[in-house]
Amino acid sequence: MTQESLTLGFFDIPVHEAAAAAVLRVLEAHGVADIELITGETVALFQEVRNGEIDIFATLWTPDVHCDLLNSAFSMQAIGNLYQPFLFLALPSKFKAEITSIDQLLQSTDIDREVIVSEIIYDRVLSAFQTYGLIDVGYILKSATDEEVISRYRDAMTSQEAKIMVLYSPSFLEDSEMIYQLKDSKNLFAQEQKAIILIKKQLIDSLGADLIDELEEMTLGNQVMKLMEQAMRVDGMDAHEAAEAWQRGKLVVRT
Numbered sequence: 001m002t003q004e005s006l007t008l009g010f011f012d013i014p015v016h017e018a019a020a021a022a023v024l025r026v027l028e029a030h031g032v033a034d035i036e037l038i039t040g041e042t043v044a045l046f047q048e049v050r051n052g053e054i055d056i057f058a059t060l061w062t063p064d065v066h067c068d069l070l071n072s073a074f075s076m077q078a079i080g081n082l083y084q085p086f087l088f089l090a091l092p093s094k095f096k097a098e099i100t101s102i103d104q105l106l107q108s109t110d111i112d113r114e115v116i117v118s119e120i121i122y123d124r125v126l127s128a129f130q131t132y133g134l135i136d137v138g139y140i141l142k143s144a145t146d147e148e149v150i151s152r153y154r155d156a157m158t159s160q161e162a163k164i165m166v167l168y169s170p171s172f173l174e175d176s177e178m179i180y181q182l183k184d185s186k187n188l189f190a191q192e193q194k195a196i197i198l199i200k201k202q203l204i205d206s207l208g209a210d211l212i213d214e215l216e217e218m219t220l221g222n223q224v225m226k227l228m229e230q231a232m233r234v235d236g237m238d239a240h241e242a243a244e245a246w247q248r249g250k251l252v253v254r255t
Contacts, residue, residue, distance in 0.1 A: 005032070005036075006034075006035060006036075008020055008024060008036070008055070009048065010037075010038040010058055011042065013118070014197045014228075015170060015225055016120075017158045019058050019082055020058040022220060022246065023215065024240075024243070025247065026214055030207075030214070042119045050074075054202075059082055060198060061196075062181075062193060062196055064124055064191060065121055065193055068123065074151055076198040077200075079197050079198075079199060079212065081219070082196075082219065083196055083221055083222050084193065084221075085166070086190075086193060088167055088182070088189050089160075090165045090166075090179040090181050091164060091179065092161065092179055096180050099182070101182055101183035103132070103183075106132070106137055111162045112161070112162050114139075114140050115129075115164045115220075117141050117144070118145070119143045119144065122141065122143045125141060126141055128186075129141060130228050131188055139164075143194065157178040169224070170226035172233055199212075228243065228251065
């Protein structure tokens with residue numbers, strides 16, 4: 001391994017930041033001592049990846065959620081499968097007896113038609129809403145930062161307001177008894193994704209076969225990612241503390 005410094009990018013969202021922190025530990029173990037972490041506004045990050053300004057990016061969700069970025073990042077090579085995310089629509093548990101599927105949202109008059117969505121999954125969600133015909137019957141999607149979205153969703157969970165929540169798994173919210181998942185007859189949200197790492201093609205040789213092989217075979221899994229996100233959002237850890245807790249086997253399931 002001849003590469004001594006590089007940039008590591010990630011979306012400014014706990015689940016992605018936690019994955020990047022785990023990748024960081026692997027890089028450091030292989031002797032990459034000077035690593036600059038890059039995150040920030042989503043649109044700017046997309047452009048930096050497309051321009052080849054980031055050496056390694058962790059993670060993108062493929063083949064569907066981040067397909068546009070993957071297909072336009074010509075200088076990058078996709079490797080690995082750190083965990084297997086998917087999207088789903090949820091409602092507060094108050095509505096469980098009335099609405100069980102996404103299709104039923106087309107006729108419902110009780111559900112708020114304005115849906116706030118995390119900006120990093122917005123394009124995929126918009127496509128799915130259009131395919132289901134939800135946009136045609138008046139549903140409106142509004143993009144926001146992940147932090148704002150989670151805050152709004154937690155408020156809706158507490159108040160049991162008639163709000164649609166577009167969530168992803170792994171997530172610390174997905175097992176809450178305050179919400180339930182809607183059936184996805186078209187399998188547009190629930191399609192399992194691969195959480196991949198992007199590496200600049202010109203760096204593959206300098207990073208060395210051992211490091212590339214370890215990143216290619218690296219597995220975190222959804223349960224570990226859920227626990228790391230929980231450690232960050234609920235327990236107040238930063239991503240590096242969560243990654244260390246994972247390595248030391250100290251992450252625990254909340255009951």
